[in-house]
Amino acid sequence: MPDAGTNRRRADAARNIAALLDAASAAFVQAGVEAPVRDIAARAGVGVGTIYRHFPTRADLVVAVYRHQVDALAASADVLLGSATSPSAALDAWIDGFVDFLVTKHGLAGALRSGDPGLxxxxxxxxxxxxxxxxxxxxxxxxxxxxxxxxSAYQLMRAVGNLCIGAENDERYDARSVVALLLRGLRYAAP
Amino acid sequence: MPDAGTNRRRADAARNIAALLDAASAAFVQAGVEAPVRDIAARAGVGVGTIYRHFPTRADLVVAVYRHQVDALAASADVLLGSATSPSAALDAWIDGFVDFLVTKHGLAGALRSGDPGLxxxxxxxxxxxxxxxxxxxxxxxxxxxxxxxxSAYQLMRAVGNLCIGAENDERYDARSVVALLLRGLRYAAP
Amino acid sequence: MPDAGTNRRRADAARNIAALLDAASAAFVQAGVEAPVRDIAARAGVGVGTIYRHFPTRADLVVAVYRHQVDALAASADVLLGSATSPSAALDAWIDGFVDFLVTKHGLAGALRSGDPGLxxxxxxxxxxxxxxxxxxxxxxxxxxxxxxxxSAYQLMRAVGNLCIGAENDERYDARSVVALLLRGLRYAAP
Amino acid sequence: MPDAGTNRRRADAARNIAALLDAASAAFVQAGVEAPVRDIAARAGVGVGTIYRHFPTRADLVVAVYRHQVDALAASADVLLGSATSPSAALDAWIDGFVDFLVTKHGLAGALRSGDPGLxxxxxxxxxxxxxxxxxxxxxxxxxxxxxxxxSAYQLMRAVGNLCIGAENDERYDARSVVALLLRGLRYAAP
DNA sequence: GATGAATGAGCTTTCATTCAT
DNA sequence: GATGAATGAAAGCTCATTCAT
Known part of the structure; x- marks a missing residue:
């Protein structure tokens, strides 16, 4: 049974982790998931060492930042299958949620394809x-x-993910339009 | 004939430029278009200064590396419109050539979307x-x-370009399949 | 006492900063205030990053190196006005101190006139x-x-500063002699 | 007896040297005597190799550029001694000419004191x-x-030369005023 | 003699990562 | 556990200088 000091420490650590996730999330939006470690630490008001302690690799941090949303998205699949008028409509809605996620998190789609082994x-x-x-x-x-x-589902997700790359900075490119095209093509696939 | 010296020199420089383009092309495949200048110079067996002389900015080098292929692709549009059985078939063929280009040049599609102002x-x-x-x-x-x-043509190209990102390293992802899906969706667009 | 760690760390940093100031001072004497950052770091036995951390610009480092002496010189003005037999004698003494400072710090006078915007x-x-x-x-x-x-005081200081340039390397040139001439001219200014 | 080809060559070389001196002179005014070799060559419309052929070191070039004026200044000493109302007036006039020379040639005074061994x-x-x-x-x-x-004459010249450093870029500093002060001090030197 | 392409040392600056405190 | 100072590898870029043509 942990003593009070330990609890205190754990509470501190938890607070740090929360601050870190907030800071990283904000930094990722502004500077992409390759945002300098220092900047994230500064935003969170902690030392860089604290980041390395809790998230040894950058991927650990990125995963932690997006874990909730990824889990929610994964869970929504079954919900949609139950509530939508058809599997096809459920697919449209689910992909829509996926695009939301990627387009909102600036640079995430690109980061997933950056080829960086650390990711x-x-x-x-x-x-x-x-x-x-x-x-x-x-x-x-x-x-x-x-x-x-x-x-395959894998291919579809990769395709949608790719279509979202760079969509935030380009007024002439609308990821949703072309994702819609892709989904239409999926429906009318060769017999 | 005062030009002899000049031409001779130019021949040397041309050989260097060719070596540089080869080296850059190879480096781009392995390390992306952001490959260190030093590495490219080393591959080509020249000093870094030589790169800066011929290609003051990185974009100059990348453009030079791909210029021929881009020009050929642009020119093929009209050829295909004349030879293909239908405009739709011409589009398929042209996009196919575009995919060829992007998938072969590892990392090029990604680089075009890197957001680096220098590019x-x-x-x-x-x-x-x-x-x-x-x-x-x-x-x-x-x-x-x-x-x-x-x-728009711009959107279509961006979409195809995006779909090709990372295709070379991923056995489970086949850019051509999803591009085909996209083109199918294009044909069966909403009435 | 949570500050212990901080203070200890600061003691280390302070030691580094001191080493850096010593090293920079020595480097400035030998190679001028434009001495390569690397050299200064090597002399001090620290990495280049450490210099950039403590002294983001070269000017920051130079100022730090000479700050004490400059401050002391500035403060001595009023002291001399109180203790010297006359304002004129005070001026002589103060300028003497200024010359001391400039002649000792090899190359400083020249650096102040280098025109480098960073300085x-x-x-x-x-x-x-x-x-x-x-x-x-x-x-x-x-x-x-x-x-x-x-x-003006500004002109006088610039003049004295200029007269000290290069005095340390030239046996045939004695800055004090010509500064004395200048001060004499100041006293006997046109009626 | 040189043949026509040799004469042609010599004439070409002479023209090149003249162009080079003009170009260097202009470059020195704008960028100081440390102006990049390339810039000077480009201004003169010649290759850098041509500079190195005629002026192996930078000092050779600088000397050549200012030789005429230096010679004229040296010669003017005896003229002034003959024409001025007194030796003292001749000194004032001669120093005035020296200041003219230094202040006009931006950066020359500084270059003479740069400590660069090549100079x-x-x-x-x-x-x-x-x-x-x-x-x-x-x-x-x-x-x-x-x-x-x-x-000594050497000291006096060094002093005047120093007083001219940086005078071109500084509206608050007037080299002539302080040189006048110095000369006044010279006249009223201690018995 | 002239050319200018090529070289490469040398400099600055940034940042991921470590580790003493 | 937390801190952040320190490290140093990396990378870009600039010229002075050489030398094949």
Whole structure:
């Protein structure tokens, strides 16, 4: 049973972690997920060492920052399958949520594709969570005859993720339009 | 003949430039278009100063590396419109060539979206060359009633470009499949 | 007492800063105030980053190196006005101290005139501190009728500063002699 | 007896040298005597190699650029001694001409004191020419009882040269005023 | 003789990461 | 546990100088 000092310490650590996640989230929006470690530490009002203690690699930090939203998105798949008028509509809605997530988090989509080996773990986490969710909807749509595509859930997610890259800074490019095109193509896939 | 010396010298310089373009091309494949200047110089067996002499900015170098292929692609638009069985088929073929280009040049698609201001000139060059070419085919397809989409040539190219990002390192992701999906969606655009 | 760690750390940093100031001082003597950052760091046995941390610009470092002496010189003006037999004698003594300072710090006088924009701050600091001090003595001398010159304190300091340039490397040139000449001219200014 | 080709070549070379001196002179005014070799070559419309052929060291070039004026100044000493109303007036006039020279040639005074070993030859040339000239006037003044100073011609020239450093860029500093002060001090030197 | 392409040392600056306190 | 000073590898860029043509 931990004594009071330990509890105090743990409470402090928890507060630090929370501050860190907030700071990192803000920094990622403004400067991308490659934001300098120092900047994040400064925003959070902690030393850089504290970041390294709690999040040894950058990927650990990024994963932590987006974990909640990723989990919510994964969970929403089954909800949508239950509530939407059709599997196809559920897919549209779910992808819409995915685009929301990526477009809001400036630079996240790009970071996932940056090729930086240090971000591999991040990549893996996203895939592990989201691909199965997407696959469930896709299978339902296939079973319902609403698509004949053989494109995998993984491929679909990668495609949508890619389409969102750079969408924040470019007024002439609307990620949603082209994602809609892609989904239409999915519905009318070759017999 | 006073030009002899000049020409001879130019021949040497030309050889260096060629070596540089080869080296840069290789470096771009392995390390992306942000490959360190020093590394490129070393590969080419020249000093860094030589790079700066011929290509003052990184964009100059990247443009030079890809210029031929970009020009050829731009020129192929009209050829395809004349030879293909339909504007729609011409579009498919042209986009196919575009995908070829991007997938082969590892990291180029990503670089075009890196947001680095120093690569703006590069971005502009690609757009200036390719968007009009794409627009001509898209217009022909529209006139022929083979698509009703209002997606701009710019958006289409950006979308295809994005879909190609990271395709070379990922066995589970096939850019051509999803590009095909996108083009199918284009054909069956909302009435 | 939570400050212990902080203080201890500060003691270390202070030692580094001191080493840095010593090293910079020595480097300035040998290679001028434009001495390479690397060299200074090496002399001090620290990494270059440490210099940038404590002294973001070169001017910051130079100012720090000479701050004490500049401050002491500025403060000595009033002391001398109180203790010397006349304002004129005070001026002689103060200028003597100024020459001491400049001649000892090899290359400083030259650096102040190098025109390097990065050294502007340094220049400003020296002027802000010393010109008012000099002006007080000059005014006192004028009030006492010991000079009728209309040369400003700024001009006088610039002149003396210039006269000290290069004095340390030249056996045939004695800055004090010519400064004495200048001060004599000041006393016997045109009737 | 040189053949026509040789003459042609010599004529070309002479033209190049002239262009080079003009270009260097202009460059020195704008960027100081440390102006980049390339810039000077470009101004002159020649290759950098041509500069190195004719002026192996920077000092050679600087000396060549100012040789005419230095010679004229040296020669003017005896003229002034003959024409001026007194040796003292001749000294004033000669120093005035020296100041003219230094203040017009931006940065020259500073360059002479830069400590750059490559400029030693330059320094020597100036001294060899001008110190004897100055000494002749100074001796005459001494003989006429118009000064009792024991300051050497070398020291006087160095002092005046120093007083001119940086005078071009500083509205608050007037080299002539302080040079006048120095000369006044010279006249009223201690008995 | 002239050219200017090439070289590469040398400088500044940034930042991820470590570790003494 | 937390801190942030220190480190030093990396990278970009600039010229003075050489030398093949």
């Amino acid at each position: 591999e773990a991040l990549h893996a986490y996203f895939l592990d969570e989201l691909v199965p969710a997407c696959a469930r909807i896709l299978d339902a749509a296939r079973t319902a005859g609403q698509t004949t595509t053989d494109v | 703006e000139a590069l971005h502009a060059y690609f757009l200036d060359e390719l968007v009009p070419a794409c627009a001509r085919i898209l217009d022909a397809a529209r006139t022929a009633g083979q698509t009703t989409t209002d997606v | 502007e701050a340094l220049h400003a600091y020296f002027l802000d501190e010393l010109v008012p001090a000099c002006a007080r003595i000059l005014d006192a001398a004028r009030t006492a009728g010991q000079t009728t010159t209309d040369v | 030693e030859a330059l320094h020597a040339y100036f001294l060899d020419e001008l110190v004897p000239a100055c000494a002749r006037i100074l001796d005459a003044a001494r003989t006429a009882g118009q000064t009792t100073t024991d300051v």
